[in-house]
Amino acid sequence: MSLSERLHPGLNLAGTDPEGHEAAEETLFGFWIFLMSDLVLFAVLFATYAAMSVQGIAEGPRPAEVFDLTAAFVETLLLLFSSFAFGLAMLEMKYRENRRGVLVWLLITGVLGAAFVGMELHDYYVMITEHAAPPQASGFLSAYYLLTGTHALHVSSGLVWMVIMAVQVAVFGFSTPVKLRLMRLALFWHMLDVVWIGIFTFVYLYGVAS
Amino acid sequence: MNWELIFGQIKWTSFVFAGMIENPSLSEAIASGAGSIAVLGALATVILLTVKGWWVPLWRDWLTSVDHKKVGIMYIAIALVMFARAVIEAALMRAQQLAATEGAGFLSADHFGQLFSTHGTIMIFFVAMPFITGLMNYVMPLQIGARDVSFPLLNAISLMLTMAGAILIMVSLVVGQFSTGGWSAYPPFTGIEFSPGEGVDYWIWAVSLGSIGSTLTGLNFAVTIYKKRCPGMSLFRMPLFTWTTLCTSILMIFAMAPLTAATIMLALDRYAGFHFFTNGDGGNMMNYANLFWLFGHPEVYILILPAFGVWSEVVATFSAKRIYGYTSLVYATMCIAVLSFAVWLHHFFTMGQSANVNAIFGIATMIIGVPTGVKVYDWLLTMVGGRIRFSTPMLYHINFLLTFILGGMTGVLLANPGVDFQVHNTLFLVAHFHNMIIPGVLFGMFAAVQFWFPKVFGFRLHEGLGRASFWCFAPGFLLAFFPLYWLGMMGATRRTYMWSNPDYVPWLALAMLGAGLILAGFALMVTQIVVSVRQRAQLAAPLGDPWDGRALEWSIPSPPPSWNFAVLPQVSSQDPFYEAKKAGIAYRSPAAYEDIEVPRNTATAPLIGLFACAWAFGLVWHIWWLAIVSFVLIWAVVIARSFATDTEETIPAATVKALNEAFLAAARATPGVTRDREMTSDNKGRAHPEALEGRAGTLASGTAVEAL
Numbered sequence: 001m002s003l004s005e006r007l008h009p010g011l012n013l014a015g016t017d018p019e020g021h022e023a024a025e026e027t028l029f030g031f032w033i034f035l036m037s038d039l040v041l042f043a044v045l046f047a048t049y050a051a052m053s054v055q056g057i058a059e060g061p062r063p064a065e066v067f068d069l070t071a072a073f074v075e076t077l078l079l080l081f082s083s084f085a086f087g088l089a090m091l092e093m094k095y096r097e098n099r100r101g102v103l104v105w106l107l108i109t110g111v112l113g114a115a116f117v118g119m120e121l122h123d124y125y126v127m128i129t130e131h132a133a134p135p136q137a138s139g140f141l142s143a144y145y146l147l148t149g150t151h152a153l154h155v156s157s158g159l160v161w162m163v164i165m166a167v168q169v170a171v172f173g174f175s176t177p178v179k180l181r182l183m184r185l186a187l188f189w190h191m192l193d194v195v196w197i198g199i200f201t202f203v204y205l206y207g208v209a210s
Numbered sequence: 211m212n213w214e215l216i217f218g219q220i221k222w223t224s225f226v227f228a229g230m231i232e233n234p235s236l237s238e239a240i241a242s243g244a245g246s247i248a249v250l251g252a253l254a255t256v257i258l259l260t261v262k263g264w265w266v267p268l269w270r271d272w273l274t275s276v277d278h279k280k281v282g283i284m285y286i287a288i289a290l291v292m293f294a295r296a297v298i299e300a301a302l303m304r305a306q307q308l309a310a311t312e313g314a315g316f317l318s319a320d321h322f323g324q325l326f327s328t329h330g331t332i333m334i335f336f337v338a339m340p341f342i343t344g345l346m347n348y349v350m351p352l353q354i355g356a357r358d359v360s361f362p363l364l365n366a367i368s369l370m371l372t373m374a375g376a377i378l379i380m381v382s383l384v385v386g387q388f389s390t391g392g393w394s395a396y397p398p399f400t401g402i403e404f405s406p407g408e409g410v411d412y413w414i415w416a417v418s419l420g421s422i423g424s425t426l427t428g429l430n431f432a433v434t435i436y437k438k439r440c441p442g443m444s445l446f447r448m449p450l451f452t453w454t455t456l457c458t459s460i461l462m463i464f465a466m467a468p469l470t471a472a473t474i475m476l477a478l479d480r481y482a483g484f485h486f487f488t489n490g491d492g493g494n495m496m497n498y499a500n501l502f503w504l505f506g507h508p509e510v511y512i513l514i515l516p517a518f519g520v521w522s523e524v525v526a527t528f529s530a531k532r533i534y535g536y537t538s539l540v541y542a543t544m545c546i547a548v549l550s551f552a553v554w555l556h557h558f559f560t561m562g563q564s565a566n567v568n569a570i571f572g573i574a575t576m577i578i579g580v581p582t583g584v585k586v587y588d589w590l591l592t593m594v595g596g597r598i599r600f601s602t603p604m605l606y607h608i609n610f611l612l613t614f615i616l617g618g619m620t621g622v623l624l625a626n627p628g629v630d631f632q633v634h635n636t637l638f639l640v641a642h643f644h645n646m647i648i649p650g651v652l653f654g655m656f657a658a659v660q661f662w663f664p665k666v667f668g669f670r671l672h673e674g675l676g677r678a679s680f681w682c683f684a685p686g687f688l689l690a691f692f693p694l695y696w697l698g699m700m701g702a703t704r705r706t707y708m709w710s711n712p713d714y715v716p717w718l719a720l721a722m723l724g725a726g727l728i729l730a731g732f733a734l735m736v737t738q739i740v741v742s743v744r745q746r747a748q749l750a751a752p753l754g755d756p757w758d759g760r761a762l763e764w765s766i767p768s769p770p771p772s773w774n775f776a777v778l779p780q781v782s783s784q785d786p787f788y789e790a791k792k793a794g795i796a797y798r799s800p801a802a803y804e805d806i807e808v809p810r811n812t813a814t815a816p817l818i819g820l821f822a823c824a825w826a827f828g829l830v831w832h833i834w835w836l837a838i839v840s841f842v843l844i845w846a847v848v849i850a851r852s853f854a855t856d857t858e859e860t861i862p863a864a865t866v867k868a869l870n871e872a873f874l875a876a877a878r879a880t881p882g883v884t885r886d887r888e889m890t891s892d893n894k895g896r897a898h899p900e901a902l903e904g905r906a907g908t909l910a911s912g913t914a915v916e917a918l
Binding site: 025026029030033034036037038040041044045048051052055056057058059060135136137138139140141142143145146164168171172175177181 | 471504
């Protein structure tokens, strides 16, 4: 097979690092499958939320009464820009193997991601203190906190992973394992965007509109 | 001093022995006895390991190994240990129901509830799952000509997570109580309001550990099959066991997530006062039923498909014939895998859907009978015109065909919602699913053990004892479960510890007799293994091909070297090894050898398993410091591992060459054994292919077979 061939969806190392490119095929394919099973988990949580946001309100507040669209919109921008920054980090890695460049873009990604998590925690705080809407209030809120909380937990573990990768880039440079890990972290990070778009649309926009 | 900070909710009364001291009864005595067996068993293991000096080999050669073959063996060892416990529990339940006709029997209702909950949970998650996973682990990479799975360390981690779950369930014998909510753990009964205490938490965390392990296994095997097949091994040249492994892996990837979601939600309800499945405040248990069976139904196909793969290998090998309808078997497997996601609702026909919804799911359920029927005909037609040897795996296969069809028919009955309303929640249902799982999955695994044992350990199992064991298991199963169909139709509800209906007694007695036979079968199976180990010199078959096998795993020595294949094979047809033997090109020396890279052993997986077990135990007992520390340690191990760089070692080509050439020379020098001498000590694992029978004449001398 020619090395320029795309061996997996997403950023390939073809052209700049033939050896890493070949090593990536199996590992990246495995990670795509992992993401798929992770998405099944999110699908199940979305389905649960879909049912409970209608039928699980009980005596508690309705979606439109507790959601802050402005905050959710800012969070969306933060996460999307962090993904964009990660994309630039990956291009630095692929074409320049430039430690400083990669670390700077990773730092920007991480700061934006951390700001996202911080804002979401603030949302929770406001909901609990001002709207009397903790997860224990109703089935709807239980499902809301689990869905968004699972996403936030994913983002947070992505942040921890990012710190570790920054250390590994500094220590090992761009060895094949480090590159493959960065590529997987990038896929993970982009997947969380996709999930968040689902949450923003279905939970927030649809929740406030209905 | 606040003891709760240190010990959580564990008190001295939590220990099973306290119940015996405070409130002596036969039921408590049995619980204490079981607890004692668990403790003494663990103690005996520790003493044995110390006396024999086996701690170091256990750690160095097994627990830290990432070799798919050793991982597979450890999975099956877990399955057999857990099987011993769960089958004894089953016999106890039968005995209780029989004894409870005149009085209340000897078990308390609560103890009985724990028994059926642990029996079901263990049999599904810690017997059937590790059994099939172990088998797929061992056999699949050999069948596709690979040196290991795609992610060997991940594979070892899956094993250790499963083992952590199994240990947690064993601990529940001694510390505290188990859930009484059955293996499906339906809320709101399993919610905190109706089941306070640690029982349900044991269930939640043991199952969650197993479930995460299985997700990772599915991922690993699917990638292995897609990416690691040897040159020439196109998808439609893969052996059928590999095909079923692929389908099962795909099911695992999709089906385990709903279970994980369900257990997390149940845990949040119990630990943090959420309202997913509670009676009030917007909770809805129907969501649990849907989530659980979104996992639960594919799960039964996760279990049965590998067994179907085993049957396909067994029937072709022992009929000395190419499998009939290979392509149709592949498509049937795929159809079953897809349909398995479209029928989950038949597990709760009676729980309030409209008749139309029930009808759709009833029809979908019946449709699964079609691809399964295709498979049955393919297996039957494989036997037609074959030269059938009635060795133990084949006996299991024929028994499977007869009994599985009956179970399938009662399944079609149950798929009709009208019938289901009559017999749901009765022993009719219990009889049905045991009728599918025992002759299908469990006996499939037993047949697989008989079939592949010589590959794994280099010697055959004692055939006479194998047959004796079969002749206890097969009628034992019929006696133990067919009366339950009658009892179910007479109205005997499931999970009931006493009925006091004299009409039930004869049927219960028959079932008890069957349970006794099953226990005898298990005892004979253990005896068979012990006797075979002792007679391993006579039973030795180191040359790797004792049954005149067809796929690649039979072309290498038994037991295989850690790198499996000295040189990756080149495949040009189905049944590649059989074709090579027929063409006389088996056991040829390869042109050149190369260095082989294999992953080094690592303590990563056992440490993760250990901390995962401690983490779950901390959660069960609300020992928060333990839960937090263990959780941090799990990830600390993962992170530390990511900084390790020296993770592979090289086997020099000279070593590989010396071993492989010695094996090939021995294989060429040994006369092939014909099938009628298969069970004699002549069988050293060098087969005279059935395909050459009558062509090559007698094979008295070593030279006659050298051409092969």
